[in-house]
Amino acid sequence: MRQKVGRPTIKEVASAAGVSTQTVSRVINERPDVSQGTRKRVQDIINQVGYRPSALARSLISRRSYTLGVVTAGLDYVGPSKTLSGIASAAENAGYSVLLKELSSFDTRDIAPIIQAYVSHHVDGIIWAVPEVGENRKWVNNPLMDIEIPLVYLTMEPQKDLSIVTIDNYLGSRMAVAHLVEQGYRNIGHISGPLDWWEARQRKLGWQDVLAEVGLEAGERHWVKGNWSSESGALGFEKLLEQYPELDSIFVGNDQMALGVIQIAQQKRLRIPEDIALVGFDDIPESAYFCPPLTTIHQDQYSLAKMAVEEIIKTIESIWDESEVEEPANNLTLPPTLVVRQSSRRCEKK
Amino acid sequence: MRQKVGRPTIKEVASAAGVSTQTVSRVINERPDVSQGTRKRVQDIINQVGYRPSALARSLISRRSYTLGVVTAGLDYVGPSKTLSGIASAAENAGYSVLLKELSSFDTRDIAPIIQAYVSHHVDGIIWAVPEVGENRKWVNNPLMDIEIPLVYLTMEPQKDLSIVTIDNYLGSRMAVAHLVEQGYRNIGHISGPLDWWEARQRKLGWQDVLAEVGLEAGERHWVKGNWSSESGALGFEKLLEQYPELDSIFVGNDQMALGVIQIAQQKRLRIPEDIALVGFDDIPESAYFCPPLTTIHQDQYSLAKMAVEEIIKTIESIWDESEVEEPANNLTLPPTLVVRQSSRRCEKK
């Protein structure tokens, strides 16, 4: 017959120390109103039996779980996993646990079960760290979403009355294209990401706008659509070369696709940057070691994540501080930076 | 004065439906002993008020949380994040939540706080998805670890009485080197990962053993140490060229370092594979688009993760099935596969 041991409870500690459970509670919560002697005695027992207060029971009564629900998607991409990493460490530092949920697809529309699960777990806040794709944000202003739980979104179009933290993709794209213009390139093509992604649209728009502003062409034959993969970059480049033979440089929607471009360029004996200059987006670790090293736009997903966590915790705290002033929803936009490497340096065509 | 709204409780549902809380409980747990009429009436109220049973209260009483603690590290690496992705989806499918904790460094030795936090949260099991580095497994057989919680480890040296799920790095390495031998290469160097990593040691060992078995040299001057980064691969390659000039091929400990090798090779006008053949390890998505495409060893981290989750859930269930037979600790080892691309195809040196 197996003896039921289980973990020590506050009651056991109390009786072992000869005090009431209330006193033990005071000790573990570091309340001042316990005498030194009692405190030490209780603390000793606690260490001795390895007592850990039940977070469950505590959350149940205190109505706070110190837990954040975090929704991600595409953890096999560099961006999302880096973001998650930032969220996890920021939450940890703030004393919050992370209840993770990964969406099986980017454009999951039925988010009710997820929210409900989080409600059921009494999370104090939710971070929606999924990029905006297709209709996957349709629900944000739904009546269904009249949740009492603070919610912060990552990487979506800024919107009134919502807490959103995002990288400025449009600005990044402008920086990339402006750099090519400065370097003297005049026939600047674009390989975009899938246009149901908000980020892909922003990046394409930046390209169009900068070219328009300096009086260069950005028409239909000057760009092609990819799907973020290296393969689509390779295919896209071949197509672009056909429809835009004067092409002297490309702003590519992400680094993976740029890698595909590099491969085709090698096959066709096109030199980078002498024949075709290249700028990517994302600054994945490998991009510094492409042949040639890739000029790209660096996004600091880590800071982004930290800001999101700080934002949501601020909101949570404000609810509990009884400060009648509800924390207003904030839109925070982080600027990316340009990293210049060899793939875009101006070289005279021999 | 702020009205306390809060979420609906079982009590409210009960009184709204004119039944006792027990009956509501029976309905949400889909117990058979409720009449059709009552069931429907209760269910309607539930949907109407949007009632969700509290997972906290349930776990507290049922002593099961249907939650898995998952420990990772280095989510900015491809491997760990892919593994986490697999764990998240497998857990989801099995109806378990994931409480995530990311270690700030690989060789965290003081794991007590982590375990204690998980105990406090009543997790049903823990998946330790951190690679074995340095002394970071010292605690596994500690008395401190006399936790009642099932624990499954990923990616560490198989060990009796522990549940371990891992890729066979040694085998993968053997496959890589054997492939080079088959292709006719005879001066096969190695760039290893940091040797405090178990995986790096395994990969190096496979290289040594295969070479020894076929009567080729694998001495001190035939390998150098890297740290997984592309930069270290580049540096390592330069050093290796000096100390091992006859070098005709390299088995590199991971794909990132192989990328560094490729960069240096281009600078030195060494052709791959004509002058130097290359095999990597990991099969990161980019490796198919390196110049040239990289032959490498593919590890299926996703299946690995799935197996770990299945393993731990089996153990958890076995505890609750009162089946006096404790589930024995299992060591599962998954074979990787060789992916042949251009970087290792035998070409006659012109």
Add this chain to the structure above:
DNA sequence: CTGAAAGCGCTAACAC
């Protein structure tokens, strides 16, 4: 089939 009572592990609000 349904309800009443007890209690999971803990803390808030009061007594003493």
Add this chain to the structure above:
DNA sequence: GTGTTAGCGCTTTCAG
């Protein structure tokens, strides 16, 4: 300083 009483939201006896 410390103990008592009540109860967080739910489920498990055990009556009816």
